[in-house]
Amino acid sequence: MVSLLAAAADPAYPAEIVLVVANVPGAPALERAEAAGIATETVAHRAFSGRQAFEERLDAVLREARIELVCLAGFMRLLTPWFVDRWRDRLLNIHPALLPAFKGLDTHARALADGCKLHGATVHFVRSEMDAGPIVVQGAVAVLDDDTEETLAARVLTVEHEIYPHALALVASDRTRIEGNRVMTAETASDAASHRLISPPASNS
Template sequence: MPVRTDKLPVVILISGRGSNLQAILDQAAGGTLPIEIRAVISNVPGAYGLERARQAGIETQVLSHKGFADREAYDRALIELIDGYAPGLVVLAGFMRILTPAFVRHYARRLLNIHPSLLPRHRGLNTHARALEEGDAEHGASVHLVTEELDGGPVLIQARVPVHPGDDPDTLAARVLEQEHRLYPEAIRWFAAGRIDFDDEQVHLDGRPLTEPVQLQP
């Protein structure tokens, strides 16, 4: 399997404050993440993550979903905008939109998302509260390839945190977020290094089938 020696071109999509974006920016700037972030795009004009990108010297774009007739029309415009930067990888970093099947198919095998749970547990929203309600002993975060099934794509890597007595959704979310900031750059690093490839629908890491998620060590 060939190893990349150039920087992987990346476009990052956000909707909010961009804390995972910041973790990616920091590692890219520090030379430990061999990517070229060509643009940060938000559907929310005032998203603070845009300011983080500007401070890092990264080009930003806003494409508000308001004013489009439907999801399909918005996603077509978003594809056109993203493709102008010719990314090898599209990274969802808190992009709060349900993507259309056409969008997902267009970026198949080069579209990543991070989700605040140990998938396949707790797909969707309110994961921290649900983990507490169900009495989970562990919680965490997962990086997965995006497919047409919501939060259902192959999981590449996870980070686990214990659920402590007395936790509430906010304290648990804060502990998970710390691990997200470690987890997402690591998954992106695999793509940048050429360690991820595919055989039909099977994901391979370093040439071997990835049959279960890698667990990020503390």
């Protein structure tokens, strides 16, 4: 979220962040958003009788604010098909793995256990299935021989901070279209040249 706020602070950025919503009262994201001058709202899921009632209120808050795109960032609840369908192709998520590999939790430990040479993060449009949907952008890092779950997670987090603002900019500027389960992207030459897909290992020399 902080990376998205930082990107959107540039007047040339094609998306304006106007609202940050949390489902947990007192979430640190709310304070950070307020410090950046962004409106905040709390829709505490525990205050509702079920998922549908919570999502109906969340949907109402977003529509009252005239939101056009929703970016999930640290939102650890599965959304129902009802909500996902209402926001179809306007709902983005970031996942710490190169989807469709390693859906769910503990992605870094699983990548190490499986001997992956590349690992990374994915920004995708949300569908009702967990960690599924057309992929907008992926960023990869090399998995080093001496990596631990913590060191690998730290490098992937750096990639997450790079690719989420990039993906939102592509979608917000109407430079993507969805064909089946693929996202076709109209990137400029400068975009392609500046976007790092693979982070090389640090030099030992």
